[in-house]
Amino acid sequence: MLAKVRSSSVLGLEAYPVEVEVDVATGLPGFAIVGLPDTAVQEAKERVRAAIKNANFEVPTRRITVNLAPADVRKEGPSFDLPMAVAVLAATGQLPAEACEGTLFLGELSLDGAVRPTNGVLSAALHAAQSGLRRLVVPADNAQEAAIVPGVEVYGVSHLLEAARFLSGELLLTPVTSNGAHEPEPDEEVDFSEVRGQEHAKRALEIAAAGGHNVLLVGPPGCGKTMLARRLPTILPPMTWEEAVEVTRIYSAAGALPARGSLMRRRPFRAPHHTASYAALLGGGNVPRPGEVSLAHHGVLFLDELPEFHRDALEALRQPLEEGRVTLARAAATVTFPARFTLVAAMNPCPCGSRGDRLRECSCTPSQVRRYQAKVSGPLLDRIDLHVEVPRLESRTLLDGQTGEPSSVIRDRVARARRLQEQRYAGKSYRCNAHAPGRVLRKVATPDAAGRELLRAAIERLGLSARAHDRVLRVARTIADLEGSENVTAAHVAEAIQYRSLDRTR
Amino acid sequence: MTEREAWILLNAAPGVSVRVKHRLVEAAGGAQEAVALGARTLTEWVGQRCARRLWEFLRRVSPAALLEDASRCGAQVVTLADPEYPQALREIPDPPLALYVRGRLPDPVRVAVVGSRNPSPDGEYVAQRMAAELAAAGVCVVSGLARGIDAAAHRGALEVGGPTVAVLGCGVDVGYPAGHEGLADQVAACGAVVSEYPPGTPPAKYHFPLRNRLISGLSHAVVVVEATLRSGALITADLALEQGREVFAVPGSVLNPRSAGPHRLLREGAGWAESAADVLQALGIAPGPSPQHSVGPLEARVLECLREPRFPDELVGAGLGTAGAVNALLVSLEVRGLVQRLPGGRYVSQVGQQPRACGCPAEENGARSGFSRRDRTQTP
Numbered sequence: 001m002l003a004k005v006r007s008s009s010v011l012g013l014e015a016y017p018v019e020v021e022v023d024v025a026t027g028l029p030g031f032a033i034v035g036l037p038d039t040a041v042q043e044a045k046e047r048v049r050a051a052i053k054n055a056n057f058e059v060p061t062r063r064i065t066v067n068l069a070p071a072d073v074r075k076e077g078p079s080f081d082l083p084m085a086v087a088v089l090a091a092t093g094q095l096p097a098e099a100c101e102g103t104l105f106l107g108e109l110s111l112d113g114a115v116r117p118t119n120g121v122l123s124a125a126l127h128a129a130q131s132g133l134r135r136l137v138v139p140a141d142n143a144q145e146a147a148i149v150p151g152v153e154v155y156g157v158s159h160l161l162e163a164a165r166f167l168s169g170e171l172l173l174t175p176v177t178s179n180g181a182h183e184p185e186p187d188e189e190v191d192f193s194e195v196r197g198q199e200h201a202k203r204a205l206e207i208a209a210a211g212g213h214n215v216l217l218v219g220p221p222g223c224g225k226t227m228l229a230r231r232l233p234t235i236l237p238p239m240t241w242e243e244a245v246e247v248t249r250i251y252s253a254a255g256a257l258p259a260r261g262s263l264m265r266r267r268p269f270r271a272p273h274h275t276a277s278y279a280a281l282l283g284g285g286n287v288p289r290p291g292e293v294s295l296a297h298h299g300v301l302f303l304d305e306l307p308e309f310h311r312d313a314l315e316a317l318r319q320p321l322e323e324g325r326v327t328l329a330r331a332a333a334t335v336t337f338p339a340r341f342t343l344v345a346a347m348n349p350c351p352c353g354s355r356g357d358r359l360r361e362c363s364c365t366p367s368q369v370r371r372y373q374a375k376v377s378g379p380l381l382d383r384i385d386l387h388v389e390v391p392r393l394e395s396r397t398l399l400d401g402q403t404g405e406p407s408s409v410i411r412d413r414v415a416r417a418r419r420l421q422e423q424r425y426a427g428k429s430y431r432c433n434a435h436a437p438g439r440v441l442r443k444v445a446t447p448d449a450a451g452r453e454l455l456r457a458a459i460e461r462l463g464l465s466a467r468a469h470d471r472v473l474r475v476a477r478t479i480a481d482l483e484g485s486e487n488v489t490a491a492h493v494a495e496a497i498q499y500r501s502l503d504r505t506r
Numbered sequence: 507m508t509e510r511e512a513w514i515l516l517n518a519a520p521g522v523s524v525r526v527k528h529r530l531v532e533a534a535g536g537a538q539e540a541v542a543l544g545a546r547t548l549t550e551w552v553g554q555r556c557a558r559r560l561w562e563f564l565r566r567v568s569p570a571a572l573l574e575d576a577s578r579c580g581a582q583v584v585t586l587a588d589p590e591y592p593q594a595l596r597e598i599p600d601p602p603l604a605l606y607v608r609g610r611l612p613d614p615v616r617v618a619v620v621g622s623r624n625p626s627p628d629g630e631y632v633a634q635r636m637a638a639e640l641a642a643a644g645v646c647v648v649s650g651l652a653r654g655i656d657a658a659a660h661r662g663a664l665e666v667g668g669p670t671v672a673v674l675g676c677g678v679d680v681g682y683p684a685g686h687e688g689l690a691d692q693v694a695a696c697g698a699v700v701s702e703y704p705p706g707t708p709p710a711k712y713h714f715p716l717r718n719r720l721i722s723g724l725s726h727a728v729v730v731v732e733a734t735l736r737s738g739a740l741i742t743a744d745l746a747l748e749q750g751r752e753v754f755a756v757p758g759s760v761l762n763p764r765s766a767g768p769h770r771l772l773r774e775g776a777g778w779a780e781s782a783a784d785v786l787q788a789l790g791i792a793p794g795p796s797p798q799h800s801v802g803p804l805e806a807r808v809l810e811c812l813r814e815p816r817f818p819d820e821l822v823g824a825g826l827g828t829a830g831a832v833n834a835l836l837v838s839l840e841v842r843g844l845v846q847r848l849p850g851g852r853y854v855s856q857v858g859q860q861p862r863a864c865g866c867p868a869e870e871n872g873a874r875s876g877f878s879r880r881d882r883t884q885t886p
């Protein structure tokens with residue numbers, strides 16, 4: 001007897017169809033899996049056999065052949081366990097063969113027949129909807145994420161027996177509906193009102209949020225760089241539905257979605273440790289998986305202790321920073337992941353952290369300082385629009401300082417500035433000032449006569465580099481947008497210059 | 507070989523101290539005679555080791571080659587035999603036999619501004635402002651082109667287009683410290699880069715104390731801005747006393763370890779130098795013109811607030827505007843040269859740095875000048 005069951009696998013973020021074919025024939029009893037299975041798939045035979053037995057079905061003492069079509073693509077992961085078990089049951093007549101039609105199966109089995117959660121279910125659901133499959137049977141823990149996709153019926157099962165009884169019509173299941181997609185956005189755990197003082201840095205982060213700019217925070221240890229960065233997502237405008245689906249899909253593919261997790265409504269905040277490898281940051285693996293840059297898509301990537309990161313990892317950040325995606329070429333496949341994030345980097349002014357402090361003596365030698373700062377290359381700095389010095393707070397400010405504005409107030413201003421930019425860049429592939437190409441920017445961000453004069457004087461007197469020129473205009477445009485101003489004036493330019501401290505030679 | 511060439515040759519001989527060279531010239535009755543001495547006489551007069559070094563060097567190197575090296579890097583050579591040799595140096599013990607000069611040694615009164623290579627932002631700013639005010643009054647600022655205070659002093663003088671002299675512990679064509687090549691070129695254009703070592707000589711640890719004797723030797727007074735107790739700036743101050751130069755020190759915070767050096771000098775009787783006006787007054791030089799600026803009322807309040815260095819946040823805290831407005835205001839003031847940004851992000855006003863009206867511990871001119879080494883040892 002032969003049975004076919006539809007399933008799918010994920011390459012990068014895209015799911016592709018996999019057909020699980022099972023043939024049960026006479027011959028020496030055995031269980032063979034063909035179709036380029038990796039070890040996890042190869043071991044499925046043991047799990048499937050045990051699960052079928054423990055679900056009180058019968059494992060035929062005949063020759064079982066499983067083929068995963070297309071046979072020329074390498075299959076990996078345990079998500080074919082459930083479709084294989086269902087196909088075996090159908091092939092041996094323990095399930096009606098027509099019950100599996102038009103249904104996509106995914107799931108890992110445990111030896112007792114329980115269905116365990118697996119990765120990439122959202123991508124599979126999107127694929128199912130596109131290819132006209134109307135029904136999905138997935139692990140109960142993954143049902144919520146699959147239900148985000150409209151137009152498919154999602155059934156969550158927690159045991160092989162449950163799946164079999166559902167398919168044979170003995171058990172009636174109601175399709176799972178997504179409970180996350182329509183709820184209001186959850187409250188953030190942190191808020192800007194908790195940050196005392198640091199008005200300069202807060203203002204810079206507001207500008208960063210409004211224009212999608214990357215930020216470098218420079219300050220001694222303990223001055224609140226991490227605290228500030230952690231709060232940037234709270235002033236970014238809420239994600240659109242499409243953005244949320246995109247982010248959820250990445251998390252689903254990476255297996256980073258919490259159990260029973262639904263649509264991710266909160267902008268991601270990723271803070272990899274500085275020992276993170278190239279592969280951890282950018283993504284990697286034999287069949288590439290998303291790295292931190294992709295997990296921070298539409299959110300914030302926070303790199304604390306920037307100069308301590310591996311040099312090659314930092315250099316590799318240039319493509320995602322420039323293009324908003326990362327392409328990983330591996331022998332098995334070439335995959336592109338989206339990676340459009342706001343970078344917040346933080347560093348000490350020198351290895352010991354006391355440089356520039358009025359009373360503490362810096363114990364670093366000039367060459368140590370130079371080496372430390374040189375670890376962050378010019379091309380990377382060039383992609384960071386705002387440089388912000390965060391001083392150590394005086395205890396006075398810490399104890400009696402006013403609490404600041406709440407995030408919601410700042411977010412409203414940011415949202416207004418973003419709306420202006422969306423109008424300006426309507427119909428373009430970019431949506432904010434930070435991503436607009438230089439030639440467009442020069443058109444929309446040319447300052448008035450006083451502003452031009454100020455910029456000229458600044459380049460001359462402050463030793464501002466030529467490459468800082470464009471960055472200043474970009475930031476000045478955002479500052480003008482925050483103010484709701486059509487024109488870029490001298491005041492906007494002046495403020496923007498303030499955030500280019502590392503470009504100065506004097 | 508002319509006498510000039512003999513001085514140049516003798517000066518370039520490595521491994522023999524200036525004092526020994528002077529003794530040799532004196533004993534031989536002239537530089538020309540000294541280089542012509544036989545091996546045996548040399549050994550008799552300066553000992554075997556020095557004699558061998560001298561002998562080998564004099565046989566190996568020709569003065570023409572040294573002169574060619576100098577002209578290749580745009581330096582002139584001034585020897586003790588030349589009338590252009592700075593008079594001030596002739597007065598010190600063990601003056602260099604020859605100097606390599608890139609640029610032109612300015613004539614006016616010279617004041618050395620020296621200090622820590624690892625200064626606080628305030629110290630760096632004080633050095634720069636001091637140098638700018640000295641230069642504005644027509645004083646030539648001498649320093650060592652080192653990192654920190656030295657570089658700030660040169661920059662301050664260059665800022666107002668004033669003359670400045672850098673004395674190096676290596677050849678005038680050697681880029682040391684790394685990254686100061688541009689500054690050295692600017693100094694050479696506005697004044698001079700000077701060294702007693704021939705072009706191509708790499709820096710060596712023992713060159714710097716010797717270099718320091720030229721910094722003080724070329725100057726009428728030495729101002730120490732920030733220095734820990736182990737700093738080379740204190741060596742310069744000691745040498746200045748030996749050479750009969752005046753020593754000034756800039757007082758600082760007692761919490762700052764880099765104030766320890768100046769404070770010790772002050773305790774021992776050095777001149778009190780809060781600003782260039784103190785130094786100029788002691789030297790009997792009129793201060794330079796201070797530029798006038800027109801500022802708006804809010805700008806005036808900001809400048810008033812920035813009499814001491816402050817972070818932009820502190821201005822926000824003082825109710826001078828939002829973070830954005832304050833930042834914009836500061837940059838527009840900075841572009842006009844009315845405020846300066848210190849490393850670490852604080853700002854300080856550049857205007858209204860008038861000489862103080864009130865008295866200070868060393869206000870009487872007599873007590874301040876003529877402070878010699880003997881005085882110091884008597885008043886510990």
